[in-house]
Amino acid sequence: MIIQIDEYGKPDEIHIEMARELKRTSSQREKDTAEIASRTKENEKIVSILHDKYGMQYVSKNDILRYRLYEELRENGYKTLYSDKYIPENELFSKNIDIEHIIPQALLFDDSFSNKTLEYRDINIEKGRRTAKDYVLGKFGEEGYEQYKTRVIDLYLRNVISEAKRNK
Numbered sequence: 001m002i003i004q005i006d007e008y009g010k011p012d013e014i015h016i017e018m019a020r021e022l023k024r025t026s027s028q029r030e031k032d033t034a035e036i037a038s039r040t041k042e043n044e045k046i047v048s049i050l051h052d053k054y055g056m057q058y059v060s061k062n063d064i065l066r067y068r069l070y071e072e073l074r075e076n077g078y079k080t081l082y083s084d085k086y087i088p089e090n091e092l093f094s095k096n097i098d099i100e101h102i103i104p105q106a107l108l109f110d111d112s113f114s115n116k117t118l119e120y121r122d123i124n125i126e127k128g129r130r131t132a133k134d135y136v137l138g139k140f141g142e143e144g145y146e147q148y149k150t151r152v153i154d155l156y157l158r159n160v161i162s163e164a165k166r167n168k
Contacts, residue, residue: 054093066092066099069118075160080119081151082127082136087118098124102132102168114164132168 024032046064050056056063070092073079079086082100091097100119105111106129119127127135136148156166 062099063093065113065116066097066118068113069099069116072155072160073118075155075158076151080123081117081148082119082132082139083123084147084151085120085123087120096121100124100127102165104129104131107131110168112164114162115168117165 043064046067047059050059050063050067070078070087073081073087076084077086078089087097097118098121100117100123101108101110102115102117103110105115108115126139130138132148133145137145140148152161152166155161156163
């Protein structure tokens with residue numbers, strides 16, 4: 001499609017529909033749109049919380065992600081999934097806490113929310129390029145791995161984490 005700027009002026013917005021979107025029914029696309037609107041509203045609420053509670057002037061996407069991942073750990077007592085160590089609220093935005101890929105990006109190329117969690121930096125460094133399962137088994141043994149699985153399954157059954165995150 002050729003847009004004639006001289007005739008119509010510069011566009012205010014360009015909407016591109018991907019082929020995968022065109023295959024979806026209108027009700028599926030409406031559901032997607034509603035989910036995007038809901039996530040946008042939730043992110044705006046988080047920005048407000050980070051301004052008011054943490055005194056942040058500028059809030060990045062990374063800050064929002066970190067807060068969402070922290071709230072996801074609420075049902076686990078704000079303890080990390082691998083090491084089961086408590087993250088105090090005042091440490092959340094410190095350099096001691098990393099956003100960690102459950103399955104390393106080098107192995108899966110997945111940067112989605114379902115492939116992320118929070119973990120202490122030293123644990124994240126120690127984990128390296130191993131999957132969460134491989135790390136927990138190697139570090140904490142079979143019993144530690146069973147405890148890890150129990151934490152993850154419990155969060156899934158309480159609808160705290162998605163099926164995709166549980167599977168990873």
